[in-house]
Structures are given as structure tokens and as C-alpha cells.
Amino acid sequence: MRLLPLLASLMLSGWAEAAPRKPAPSAAPGPATGGSGLCPAPATWGAGAELGALLPPEPPAGSRDRLEGRVPVGRDAELPVRVEADRLSGTPGVDSVAEGSAILSRGPITLRADRIGYKPPEDLAQADGGVIITREGNVFRGKSLSLKLGRYEGEFVEPSYFFARTQAGGSAARFEFLGENRGRATDATYSSCPPADQDWVMRSDRVTLDFAANEGVAEGAVLRFMGVPILAAPRLSFPLTEARKSGWLPPNINLDSKSGLDVAVPYYWNIAPDRDLTFTPRAYSRRGAGATAEYRYLTPSDRGTLEATALPGDQVAGRDRWMLFLRHDGGLDPRPPVFRKDESALLDYRFTMQRVSDDAYWKDFPRSLLPTLTPRLLPTSFQAEHRRAADWGLTTVYARVQRYQVLQEADLSSRIVAPYRREPQVGLRQVGAAQGFEWRWETEANRFTHEDRSLVAGNRVHLLGSLARPFRPLGVSGWTVTPRLTLNSASYNLDDPLANGRSSASRTLPTASLDSAWVFEREASYFGRAFLQTLEPRLLYVRTPYRRQDQLPNFDSAANDFNITSIFAESSFSGIDRVSDANQLTAGVTSRFLDPATGAEALRLGVVQRVLFSDQRVTPDGNPITQRLSDVLLLGSTSLVPRWWLDGNLQYSTQNDRVQRQVLGVRYSPGPLRTINAAYRFTRDATDQLEVGWQWPLNAPGREHAQILLDRERDAAERGEPIGLSRFGTGRSGAGCAGAWYTVGNLKYSRRDDRLTDAIVGFEYDSGCWIARIVAERLSTGRTEATTRLLLQLELVGLSRLGSNPLYVLRNNIPGYRPLRDEGASIGSLPLTQ
Template identity: 35%
Template structure:
């Protein structure tokens, strides 16, 4: 965080430029009462010439002498529209512009207040000197003292022996001392020499030279350093430097030293134009001592509006090696679990009311885990053309057409990570087939929506054409003596009817008045059979069976390389209990099942088990807010024949008060191959991909000011902990919070990383140490910061 705590620059009080405040319009203020007129908010008058400002003199006694001097004594005040000067005695020499204030001197301007026993000031030259000033800053809420303040011009002020704190408490927990501070207001720059940060009267940070912004606007200079430690990188520290190059672009250099690996250089460049914007981020380590090689990462994003509904975008991400995120991740699983890095570039057009089109190229960098099984890369799409036409409520009809033309290219095998996946000779360097796919899906529906019920008949036609380079494959890793045909096509009609009703009745839940609903839903789908066994599979997978998919048109997800034949009816039922007064949903129960009228013939790959059951698994879901502080949820996929659960999640969360929450969750997902074919477990070399995990997370007060926070994830399938987080937070009396967070997480099938974060947060200043807040917010459900934010200050904070 930038050293905004040095913003004591506003101590000048009488020198900053006025900030404009927009008046409130009737629209912004809301609907006014009849007969009343909305008045504008307080606002700063700007662009007023000095000669047009009226000056008001107030005192118990006002005297003029023959030399043009005005003497104000007894509660003396000089007021203008932009400033107020007060004192026991004020002498003003009109011919020279000199002002002498003696006794209880005060200057108020732009909500910044400066006081002192005496000061001399020249209103024409805007120079002067204040002895022993105390100041309060309207922009930041900070305050401080100095032995002396010298004003050389409206732009330049120098403070001597400064003590400053952004903490608004009577006894600040932290403050900064510096023997000399120069403030340059037009340049938005302050320069402090030999600055020392004190916490609880103990020095914790020193810098011989500090450059900082004097207003809230951005300013070039060093940012607060961050530091931490991890088992993969050792002790680390980074000292970023920020360059405010222009109002619409900036640059941050981020040198980062890791004791086990060396000095890593990083940079972030951001820019924003009228029709474009983007950012670039990259790191480079010339010689990683632990890995004995150079390591790097870069990410580039750019968007550009070209006019006429045409826009361009670029998103490129690449790393030097598979283990980069495992070795350099700062926030655990959010980065170390990356397996694919996507990149894309292309054009998008939406210049017509009913049409949209795009042309993109997509590539993926696959990050392999050497300790796990080989991960087949995703297909690059080089390129993909998409054209959509849609018009809704056209004489009651909804029409839509989605059209794709995609060239799929499988990346060549990358040596040095795993043995070559296919051992048959003559197949290198290929891993799978390539090809081009043309597809078009056009639908027309006639929604009939009425109060309490709806019926949506829908008919569609799916057209596909493939041109394939098989390279000796008929399926991934499966060499074939006779590859599939070079070109082939497919035409399939798809017909469905979606219907539902909603019934309501008055009821009660836990003794409270409620409205209960009963919502039956029927979805019929008819798709004829087409032999698709010779069609390549580029980006299609078996979809998870859930409530959304149960009412979908295909059991396969992705690019429609397979369209399942269907003659089926999905039956769903939902019942809700809503608070009668607020409408808040207290309880929801849902169930669904498919009924099949014939066997399924289309499978993803030849040899996959064909479904012969007449009914699908049951789907169940329940969620309840048993009280305003206790919540329960549950959903499951259950096989009534084998009495096996194929998928299940459950969780409870309790939030009895602020900064106190506990949650427990359970997740189970059977290997999809077992769901399709239970006998797959007996095949040689089979690796069970079933996932089963328990998670416990929470935040809880241990004492009046001490809080514990953490999360524990345990994989029952792997019989190991995949992530452990434990932290302590101590909320100080005023303006400070200390945190220590330890994290242990899996970065591969065999390796784990342990990291520790420490942070001392000083309200009004920033934080020292690596920031664990993002980690806590992402991983601990219901986490709340113990820090009470300081209220935003305004220009009228000390308005008189």
C-alpha cells in the first residue's frame, strides 16, 4: 500500500486547492415530497477570482490607523469564501499584505485546520511562518504537530520536527517522526528526511528519504514492503516502487527476494484510453538457485473498441515451466492448482440488433504434475468463428441460431514430463487427431407464460460437419488400424416441451406464518438416434447429472461432438416455505428423476457402457434457514438400484453474532467412469478418480480482542490433508490490528507447501507484512474483518 500516511502535506491548511462537490439533482435525491423543493448539497465554489472574493472582518474591536493598518482584537476573525483566520489579535497591513496573528492563531481551509500561538503571513506573496503548529487534515483525518512551518509560496511548505498520525484517537497507537518535511502541492509531492515509524512508542520502520503524495491522487514512490516465509521459497521480502507516469497509465516495479531461490524481478503496467485499456504483468528470475534454471511468467490483457459495434481483445498468459505456480504461489491453491493457462485473441461484433459474431483464437498451456498421471492437453482452437442470430417475442415466438466453425489442433507431445502416452510406433509426435468442425443449432419456441403456470414447446435442428486428420488414432491414446472417415456430417432434430405450475397456500413453519408453494415441473425431450461412433471428440464430456442438467437437451457437455438420443421425461417437484411478511425463503425441498422410454445408444467413445435402465438416479436438494443465524443445505444423486450415492454435498453454517461463524461441509463425487460402468474398477491400470472431502472453517472470538480463524480440508479418498489454515487476529484499542496466518496446502499429488503470513495493520496508514486478507476472504466462509473502517472525510468536515 502506498505511503499515504505521509499525506500530512495538507497540514498547510491554507494552501490546498478547493475540491468540487457536485450538487444533488432531484433524480439523485429521490422523489421529493409534494410541495417541497429539493435543495442542493453543500458545495465548494471554484474558479472565483481573488479580486471577486469578499472579506469579512469580525472582532470585539476593529481599529484603522493612518498607515493603512487594520487591527482586530478580541475574538478576531478574517473570513473569505475559501478560508477562515482567527486569533486573539490580528494586524493586517493593506499596503503590503502582511498579516500578524498573536494568541490562539487558527487557519481553516478545505476542512484542514492548523493552529498555533502565533504566525506571520503575507496574503499577496502567500508566504509566512507558523511557530509550534498543530494540524488536523480534512482529506485524510490525520493530525500532528511540528516545531515550525515555513511557507515559501502557495506551492511549497517546509515543516520542521514533525510528528504525524492518521489515527483519530486521543492517544494514537502509531505515529511518524521526521526532522524535515517539504511539501510541494502543485507537484503532489512530499519529501521527508530520516522518517521513523513508531508503534506503541517503539520504532519499527526507518527510511532516510521518503517521497509521498500530498493528496489522495497517485504519486510515484516506494510502496510499503511486504514479507513472509514459505517452505518452497524460504523467507521473502518485496519492496515495490510505483511510477505515476500519466493520469491514464502507470507502472509498478516489484523486486522480490526469496532466500531459497534468489532475486525475482516483477512489473505491472496498466493503461486506459478512451476506447481501449489493458494491463501487463510479468516476473523474471534469471537463475533459480533451487531449480538451477531461469523462471518467468507473463500475462497480457487488452481490450479495444473499434467502433461500429466492433471490438478486439487479447489475453495471453504463459509460464516458463510446469512447476512455476507450485514454487512461487503466494496465495496457495488459488494459483498452485492451475493445470491450464488459457490465451485468446480475437474480434467481436454486435453492430446489429439481432446478430452477434466473433472470431477468436484460443490456445492452452498445460501444466503437468510429474508426480501424477499424464494430463492430456486441451485442443487449441485456431481459430473459432461464431455467429449468433436471435429474436425473442416475435409474434410470440423465440428464435435463435448458434453457428460455429472451429479448427482444432492438439499440441504436440512435450518431452521431459512423462513417458510418451501411446507406445505404438509411428505415432510421434502426435497425441491425438486434429480437425475442423462446422456446427449450427437453430431453435424456435413458443413460450406460453401465465400466472401460476407455463408451457414452452421448442423444436431445433442441429447440423454438424467434420473434416478430420486422424494421425492413426480413432480415439485419444487408442491406435486404430483403420482411422475414421476423413469427412462426415450429422443432422439431428431436437424437440422438447417444458411445463410447470406453481401452487400457493397459507401455512406455518416453526410456529411462524408462512406461504408454502408447490411447484411441479415436467420436461419431455425427444432426439432420434444417429450413429456417431466415427465422429471425433474434440471438446465434449459427460455432464454431471444435477438439477440444471436434468432439464437440459444433452447428457454431454461442451461442443456437441456427441448428441445423445433421447425419448425421456424429467419429473421435478419443488416446495418452498416463505415468510409471510418478508418473503424470505426459510425452507426449500426439491426432487427430480428422469424416466427413459428406450435404451440409450449414443456413447462418448466406442465400448462405453450403454444405459439400459428405465429410470435415472434420484436428485434431492434441501436448504433451510432454521433461524436467522443457522443455515443448512444438502443435495445428492442417489442410485435406487445399487443404493449407492453417486454425488452428495452437505453443509451447515452458524453465525451467532458478528465476527463469529462456524461452517462444516462434506463433498462426495464418484468417479464418472464408475457411474457409467461400475465394472471399470476391475480393468488393469484403473485409477479411481472419486473425490471425497470434509471441510471445517470458522472465525471465533477467543477473548475480548483475540480472534481465531481457520480452515481444514481433508481428502477421505487420498487420506491426507489438502489444505490447513490457522490464524490469530488481535484487535488493538484503536487503529491497529495484528494478524498471523499459517497455511499448509498440497501443490501436487505428493508435495505440500507451508507458508506463514504476518501483518500489522495500522488504520490510516496501511499494513506492514504480506497481506493475508484475500486468502481469508476466499477460504473462510463468512469471514469478516475485525478492523473497523475509518469514516471517509469530506471537505466540510470542519465546516463553519
Template identity: 30%
Template sequence: MQPRPKPDRHCPEPPPASASWLLLLVLLLPATTPAMTLEREEPQPWRLCPAWPPERPPETIGPPPTAETPVDIEADEMDGVLEEYFVYRGDVILRQGTRQLRAEELLYLPQTQEARVRGDVSFLQNDLAFSGVEASFDLGNDSGVFDQAGFRLLDRHARGEAGQLVRQDENTTLLEDLFYTTCPDDNRDWALNARRMHMDHDSGRGVARHLWLEFKGVPFFYSPWLSFPLDDRRKSGFLFPDFGRSERHGTEIALPFYWNIHPQLDSLLTPHHRSERGTQLYTETRYLTRSTRGSLQADYLPDDSVFGDDRYYLQYRQSTRLPANWRVAANIQRVSDTEYFLDLDDSPGARSRTHLPQSLTISQNTDWYRFQSRFRIFQTIDDAIEDSRLPYRELPDMRLDSDLPIGGSGFHAELGNRFTRFERADSLEADRLHLHPRITGRFGTPGWFVQPSIGGQYTRYDLNNPTAETRRNSGAELEPGEDRTLTRSAPVFSLDSGLILERPFADSLHLRQTLEPRLFYLYVPYRDQSAFPRFDTREMDFTFASLFMEDRFIGPDRLGDANQVGVALTSRVLDSRSGRSLLTGSLGQIHHFDDREVGLGSGDPVTTQRSELVGEVQLAPTEAFSARTTVLWDPEDRQTQRSAIQFQYRPEARKVLNLGYRNRRDRLDQVDFSFAWPITDRIRAFGRWNHSLQDDETLERFGGLEYESCCWALRFTTRRHIYNRDGDVDRSFMIQLELKGLGGVGQTVDDFLDESIMGYGYRDYD
């Protein structure tokens, strides 16, 4: 879909009126972009065009003059009768502030304030250049008539012609036989034409009659009547349609309509017809006030021909600022059935969606504390998830965190409080209170640091419905009786320390090398938690950052016992001139002094004395090339548990090569290759291949070509991908015609490539 205007708190002011007839030329500028399009800004859209714009004199750039701005006229000859008429001939130049007018002859009648110019007339101000053969105007009522008017919008790389331009007054302009394009001279690959155009500059609205678009001389859009905006004020109207075809959906056609309801309220309505399923209506309504921003998305497909029933998706979002730094936010999503996204959403993340959150959050941030209260429930949209593994409702989940300095000692007092009520049908339910106070400090110089931390964690559960079955379903081991209150408390001590050593390295290349050893000691005594339920806690993946964390679990239902030291070594090669890291290597491991007895289930204690060895290497010798690899190696089994490697060569936007590999032992083994690369100056190829080596199956592949000229581009791609968990395959075809400076027709292939090929677009990637 085409992007649409963003709602502003207030409409932009109209351009200032001027007593001079020359203003009507400036007002041509916004009139050349019709309402049915929304311009896509890109850093280099005109790279294939001839030099544009021509050099402009500095004195013609700036704000427009007013009626009181003096007029200066130069000419080879001047004749006339005082107070009756003046005639200027031969290289006539009229200057009024930043406006510059040239002609071969100028006739001025001072009593009636009438003027006529003819003979190679030209006008220049800011990004507007105008040319014609003859013009007459009345300075008194700010009106005029121009014949065979040609214009250029220099900053927009646009040009056009009008058989006649009539300025009726300061607010009304009429154009006859209008032609507009962004193609260079002697090229009309695409053109917008209109027989008649009426522009009301006061309201910022225009009306065109008998308007049509043509490409390569072939008309493909016509409207007998079309209303459009003249400036940045939003205007209701149709956007360019989207279309495509796939095996699942058949032929697809979508026609977006933008409805500007109010300066703080707008809506996008998109009927989307799929020949195999029916017509779905997508709607998104947005609103904005001084304190609130919100949106409502409602998508409805009546009687899906394949599914056999009505289908819908709802999403409501709102964020409201209240006095005293309070804020209220809502995020509510609901879908008609569990297969909705698998059937009707072709985005890359459609298969991974398992739950839709519905939450209401109240929060306050001050200089010394942060408070948040969240009410959250979920809709599960994955039928494979068992009832005992469904997420709990949090009604509510409240947090109160603070971080205060203790005088000038360098220590901070931190307090993390959390209260959560968990509810789930036919399950163990509880009120959980979790307190985590601690005192931390950081001392050192640029070459070393020491950061001690001492604190504790206290957790209390008030259980509801604590039967044997509900305890088993919640991950707790069975205990005699039905205790309704469980508590756990334990001290937590950590000491983080490190050195940062630096030396010159290859002085001729202006390089420096660092050596950064780091030790992190952690002590948490063992507490028996086998009878404790597990509501929202899981064990985190082991990464390099895990060496310096105080818990191996995410969530307070488990507190991991620890008596360990994390040992890490990092070395960097830096460009001493820019400070940019060219090469970074890190290696680390945890050494355990005691067994780890706390786990998520009832398994045996972990007795290994060393953790996996984790290593990371990042290479960026140039701005264009980067590589990164992570390896997790088990010294006990002498096997790699997890590895990933990513190469990217990106000398410029839309010119990129990516190669990636991911492996998780016995779970995942994938290779991913994607590219967008120019074959010639005008032709670019792009594609992606994502393959599972473990299953010997291609998860997704697509390929396509782009042809780009100065003023238009044509892109098409074919795609094959697995769209659901059963491994079913869909094949589709997308095509897009982009008329530069105007918009695009067809499915937005560009947006699809931005999402699917890392580094394809103009945004930066770390």
C-alpha cells in the same frame, strides 16, 4: 502485496485555490498520507476507538468559500481606529462560508490585510479541525505562520501536530517537526514523524526530510528523503514490504515499487527474495486509453537454486473497443516449465492448473445477433497428461448466434452456428461445422407456464489425416476406409411445463409455502456417432439442472439420444414481508422410455429406465445462518453416488463458521472446516482444516490469531499444506502488522484469509 492505484483516463484536478489563509489548513489533509502507503478501506476499522469524530455544526460542512465570500465576526469586545486596525477580544468567532475560526483575540490591519490571532485558537471545516496558540497571516498574498499547530482529520480518524506551519504562498506550505497518527488521544502506539516537510500544492507533490515510522516507541523505518503525493494523483514510490518464511523457500522478503509512468500507464516492480531459491522480479504493467485496457505481467527468476535453471511466467491481456460494437481481446500466458506454479505459487488453485490458454478473440454484439471468432492454443503444464489427451488448437472457433421474436406470436427464432478448425500434432484433425436452429415460445401466467421448443442439430466434419491410429486417438471407432467427410443431423423437440401453487403457511409468522411441480419432455432420435471423433466434448455431471437440459453432453461432438421426461418437485417457504426464501427443497428424476445408445466411447447402451434421484435442500432461517445439501442417489445400486453439504454461520464480517463435506463414490471423500471467531473484543482466532477421509490425510491446515487495537492490528498464521501432486508438504509462517489508515507491513494475511475462509471478508456471499 499492498493494493496499488488504479489507472484513470485523466488525473484528478488539483484543489481550487483560495485567497484566504485558511485554505492551507485544508491542504494539510492530503499531506498526512505518505506515498509509500495505500490505504485499505474497511467498513468498521475504528470500532474499538473512543467516539470520533465530535459533532460538527452543519454550517461547517460543504464546499470551501471563495475570496468574495463575506466574513462575519462576533466578539465580546471590539476596539480600534477606523481604517488603521481593529481588535476583537473575548470569545471571538470568525465565519466565512463553511469556515469557522475561534480565538480569544484577533488583531486586523485593513490597510496591509495583516491579521494575528492568539489564545486558544481553533478552526473547523468539513473533516478538518485545527488548534493552536498563536498565528499570523497576510490575506493579501495568502501566507501565514502558525506555531504549535495541532490538527485532526475527523473522517480519517487521524490527528497530528506541527511545531511550526509556514504558508509561503497559495501553492507552497512548509511544516517543521511533524507528528501524525490515527491513534486516539493519549496514545501513540504508532506514529509518523518528520523533521521537515515541503508541499507543492500546484503539482500535488511533497517532500519529507528525515522521516521515520515508529511502533510502540521503536523506530522501524527511516528515510532521509521521501517524495509523496498530496492528493489522489498517483506518485511513484515504494510500498510496504512483505516478508515470511517457509520450509520450501526459506526466508522471503518482497519490496514493491510503484512506478507512475504516465496518467494512462503505470507499473508495479517487486523484487522477491527467497533464501533457498534466489531473487525473482515480478512486474506488472498496465495501460489505458479511451478504447483499450491492457496489462503485461512478466515474472523472472534467474538460476533457481533448487530447480537449476532460469524460470519465468508471462501473461498479456488486452481488450479494445472498436466502432460498430466490435471488440478485440487477447489473453496470452506462457510459463518456463511445468513445475513453475507448484514451486512458486502458494495460492489455493496452484495444484489444479493443467493448461495455460493463449487466445485472440474478435467479437461483435448487435440487437439481433452475436458474432465471435476466437483463435486459441494451450500450453500443457501437467506431465501426467498423455499426448492423446492434450487439448486441440482451435484455429479458429467461430460462432454466430441470433434470437429474434416472430411477430407478436410469443415465439422466438433462435440460431446457433459454430465453425471450428481443430489441429494437433500426430492426431486426427478436422474442420467442424455445427448448426442448431430452433423455435421456442413461452406461454402462461404467474401460476403456470408452458415452453415448447422444436429445432434440429446438424454437424459436419471434414477430416484431415484420418488414419486408423489418429481416429483411435481421437475417440472414434475404427471404420473401413478413410472417409474424409462425416455428417450427422437430428431433430430435437422439448416441452417444458410447470405450476406454481401458493398458500399461507403459519400466518402468525408471515410465511407462505409454494408447491412447484415441473415436467420436461425431451425427444432426440438415435444417430450412430461411433465413427465420429471427439475434440472438445465431455459428459456433464448430473445435477438438478440436468433434468431440464436438451443434451447430456457439453460440446457438439456427441448428440445424446433421448426419449424421456424429467419430473421435479420444488417447495419453498417464503417470508411474505421480505420475499426471502427461508427453506427450499427440490427433488427430481428422469424417466427414460428408450435405452441410451450414444456414449463417449464404445460401451454398451445404458438400459436403466430411471436416472439417479437428485435432491437439493437450502436452508436460510436467518440472515446469519445458511445450509445447503445436494444428494445424488442411484436407485439401481441403492447407493449414494455423490453428496455435498455446507453449513455457514456468519453473523457479521470476519465472524464466521463453515463446515462442509463432499463425497464422490470411490473418488473423493473430504471434510472442510474453517472459522474466524472473536475470543475477546480484541483477539480473534482463525483457521482451516481440509482432510481427505478416503486417504486419511490432511490436505491443508492453518491456524492463527489476530490482536486488534483502535489504531493497529497484528496477525500471524502457521500453515501446512500439500503443494504438489506427489503429496509433498510445505510448512510456512506469515505475520502482518497493520497500521490503520496507513498500511501494513509483512505478508498480507488478510488477503490469504479472504481466499481461504469463505465469508471472512466484507464481500457478500450467496
């Protein structure tokens, strides 16, 4: 447990300026949590700044003794030393004594005692009676302090300590100063609970600190929770600064319905400043034993991750299971941007690959794959691009190779069609502007193949180009008219003949459009509030001639979703292979109500509809659109009512006189740790879903008052005044430690299927110095299949989190969710070495 040295780390800070810490190289990754992603550097354990303040830096050349003798020299060397006391006495050059509420301060350091004396011949400072040292909110108390300033040798008797960053502290029988870079604490404790009721406490017989070697060693360390030892080791080694250190990380424990109990114990190996490896042996109660290894590297020009998971002889599936993930990002110009003559003149490249052993892997181990909306499509791709900027625009040359591993289902109704492979894709793109004109064009060559041999394969070369000339009339603000010409041309050379017997084909389609937008503003007053109201109409006319395209292959085109963005697009399709014919006008208007002082949006209302002047014959389903008026899009959002947020959009069919699609959302959040969300999503003949999410206290009405008391205590600590309201007070009531229960959750219910699809339900208990979380998660992996997982976590505030981590699940599924404690005040995951 890395915060073990905090019990002694700032004992000396009342006399010594903070030692300058060597910053971690920007290229160095932090420790990993046995799985994937970068974990914060060890500074997140809360030890960074405090530990760096233990011992002084080397004095600069030519420094002189100051104020009766040798004083620490550092960033505050030029600052004066101030001494206040009821009585001051002494002999110049022999000794000086301050008695009666004595205060010695220098820069951010303040030393208080009943008596403070200094003897220049011996270079000895002594403080007796109620010794208190404060620095940047950290407070240290003891009976007496004796220290030879120049040699940094001495001791602090029976010190207690409180660290502002972690809101925790403890006591020791003695702390010995053993030189400029070494120290030792005896019979030390550390906890964030009040002394009268310590639910958890870390004790150690002895802690030795060596800042020159960046190593601390704790002997006889025992962590107790509710009086029960939960971690013990005869010897623990830990880093003292933000630099990384090899060692074991806290175990991860998971429980799910398919694998049973999953226990993983990661080992972190700090190979070099720019490389590390996390090896995680794990055991499943139902599946057997396996392991994961994650290797990471990070240099000025390249970075990457290689992760491999193996589960030999899966006892449930009856076969070996594995997963391999590789990602590499790099560039051929390693210089920082400040040294590049042309920041965009670069060649960047990326390689990504993920492969698994079998089609059911995504169901059995859903959390081990990349976060994606398509977990059954695992990509392998290599892409590179070179960018060059000039006065007239940006030119990009790019290339890519892309293919997929498709995880299919035995049920034919659940099988999916994979996208086409691009083997390869090569293109040139340019975006520029000059003389009031704006242009964009690209040309690209692709080789398309597919694992399904019944689908057509072949080559395609296409050219896209657009030229626009925006007009902003002089003297008229908030009005823009933009005529635009667009060209879409494609040529095909196929492996097999089409239905018409030809193996090659081409087509070219021009498009002309005129886009006009206005913004009007006025001052308004509603409900007793002043607003700046806007009226923003927009008209877009598009003309594209008809070309028959049903006999051409379709490699990458799909119908655009009907929304506020796509309705103002020139085509109803994405991709290259399909271009919808158009003779249409899209009209919309939006009105916003803004706070005139802050510009914050209080209300937004909008409506959009498209008018067809002729039938649209190129459509996604092949059936011509003959109705002249499209569906109406209505949108709105508001935060006019305090603590309430409402948002929604609706697609209404004027022809059928019914709603085709709607999304409605509401959130009520009266304060921190209090939020309730509800959403309704409906798409005719496809989706009908209700969703509710929440984070809400069950018995915490008085915690705001407790926070006020805690804030007062922190202010008192910074002033060096006695602390008696929370951590060092008596009982739990002062710090809000009476215990508060919170409930959290997110439920998704499908009205169409009449079932609960995904669910998260849990509870959090905050005692004030420790937090317990229990969360159950149900994740659908099919129409009749789901994986249920139980997440248990114990967070010792100011020290560490043990067990599985539900915070990622809660953040990503509950809008407005907040952790019960600032994460910077907890350890997280840090290496231990036995």
C-alpha cells in the same frame, strides 16, 4: 510514507475553501503492488480529500471582497459568514474582534477560539486561545493562528490534528503558510495511537508541501514501532493528491517451504497518465536473485498488461526459471457508449498468453500464475467478435485461435490430457424474437489439432438452431408453456481415416421439447412468523431420436454434471460432438418461504427426478441407461434460525438405495468478525471431504462498547467539541486499544485419502492503532506434495501495511471473513521517492 503531509494539510481549511482537484484520468491505472493486478490509486492512503483542502482555488473573475475584507472564494463563496461570541467589538473598516467562546463559521468550516480578530487593511486574521478548526470531521487545534487571507501567508503555532478518514493525527511545532500553493510544517508527528501510549509514530524534522507541483518533501523522516526505528530516510518525496507518483513501494516479504525467505522491493514508475511500470527486484534465500516487471497501459479503446518474471540460475532447480504473461483487450470504436448510435455495433478483441519455463513452475511458484482451477493448463488465445443489434435480434460474428501449454508430471498416473487446440474457430451467432417466437442459431467452423499425434485431428463445421414459442394463457398468471424445436448438425473432414476407413462423416439430430412452469403463491404463518409461500412445479419433456455417434471424433463434448441445472437440459452432454438420445420427462417442484415485507428468502426446498420412457443409448461411458427412474435430487437452504445459514443438496439413487453425492454447508455468524463455516462434500468413489473455516475473537468481549465510545468521539469531532475518549485521550481503554486476539483459519480434510489437503491457520492481533497478522498456509500440489507458506503483516492503522499480505488468502477461503479495519482507512501501497 504518503500520509506524512497530513500533519499539516488541513491547517488552513478553517479559512479556505477546498481547492478543486484535477481528477485522475479515467484511463490512468493506479500504482501496482509488485506482482499482478491493479492496485488502488494513492487516494486509498487516506490523503485525497484532506490534502485537497489545504489551499484555495483561483478566485473567479469579477469577484468582490466580502464581509469586511477579502475572504476565500470558492464553492461556498455565496454562503454567509456567521460570527458568534460573548462580546463583539471593533471599528468598521479597521478591525473586528470577537471574544469569549468565539465561533466563526462559513459553509462546512468552523473556527473556534477564545478570541478572533480581523484587520481589513492588513488583510490579517488572528485567533488566540484554544484555537479549533473543524471541517468534515477533521479537527485542528493550536495556541494561535495568524493568516493574511488574500496572500495566504502566516503561521499556526503548535497545532495538533485529527483526520476523520484515517482516524489518526499528530502535532507540529509550527505550520507556515507560504502562499496559495505552498506550506511547511516543522517538527511534525503522525500516529493513530493515543499520545500517552504511542506504539508507532512517524516523525519528521520538516515537511514542505507544494500543491502546484503536486509534491511533498519530508526531511529527516523516521517511523518507529515500539520505540524501534523500522523506516528512516533523510529525504522522502510523495504526491499530495490522487495523482500517481513514481517511487518505491513498501517491501513484500514471504516465507515458504520451497523458496525460503522471499524479499521483494517494488519500484513504481508513473510513465504517463495512461501507462505505468512496476519493477520488482527480489531475493530468495534458497533460490537466489530474480526480478519481475509489470507494464500496464489503459486508453479509451485498449488496455493491457505485460508481466515478465526471471530467476536466472535457480539454485534449487539448477536451471533458469521464467514466466511471461500478456493480456490485451481492445476495440475499434473508441467512443464512449453515450456517443455510439448503436452500442452493440463494435469489434472487440482480446489476446491472452501465459508461458512458463518448465513443468514444475506451477508447484514452485503457485501464486505467480493466473487464478484458475486448472493451473497446469496455461492458455494462449486470440479472440475477436463483432456485434450488431437490430429490432429483431442481436447478431455476432466471432473468431478465435486457442492453444495451451500443458505442465505434465513425471508420474504417469498424474499426467493430464490437454484440450484440443482451435486453429482457428470462426462462427456466426444470432439471438432474436418477433411475433411471439424466440430463436437462437449459430454456425461455426473449427480446425482441431492436438499435441498428442495419436489423437485424431481435423475440421468440423456445425449448425445449431432452436425455435420456441412461449405461451402465457390470458387470465392465468404464473403459468408458461414453451414448445421448442432444436437442430444439431455437424460435418467432419479428418486428417486420418476413422475406424471404418472413412475420413469424412456427418450427422443431424432434431430435438423436440415441451417445457411448462407454474408459480403459485399463498400467505402462510409458521413459528409465529408470516410468510409468502410459493409452490413452483416444472415439467420438461424431451424427445431426441437415436443416432450412433461412437465412430465420430470427440473434440469438445463432455458429460454434464448431474445437478439442478443440467437435469433440465435437453442433452446429457456439453459441446457439439455428442448428443444424447432422449424420450424422457423431468419433473421437479420447489417451494420458497419469503418475508412479505422485504422479499428475503427464509427457506427453500426442492426435489427433482427424471423418468425415461425408453433406454438411453448414447451415454458418457458407452453403457446404455435402462433404469426408468433417475437419481433423485434434493435441495434445501434456510436462514430461519437467527445467525445460522444452512444449505445442502443430495443425489439419492433409488435403484441402489444409497446416496451418490451430497454437499452440506452450515455457517454461524452472530456478528461482525465472528463466523464459523463447515461443509461436507461427498461423491461416491471420488470425493469425501470435510472443510471448516472460521474467524473468531479470543478475548474481545468489550469491543462493541469501545466502538460506541469511538462513535461518540467522531460525533464530537464533527461538532468541534473537545476529544477525550480515544486517540487524544489517556491510555488505551477509551478507543478499544486494550488489544484483541482473533483466530482465523480454513481446513480441508480428505477422508478418502485420510490426510489434510489444504490448510490455513492464523492469528490477528488488533491493538486499536496497529494490527499484526500471522498466517500459515499449506497448499497441496500433488498427492504427496505441498507448499507451506508463512505470511506476516504489520498494519499501522491510518498509515500502511508492511510485510506480506494474507488478506487475499483469507477472503478467498473463509466465507464471511472481514478485515479488522476498514481498508479505506489504511494506506496500502504507495510510492516513496528518496
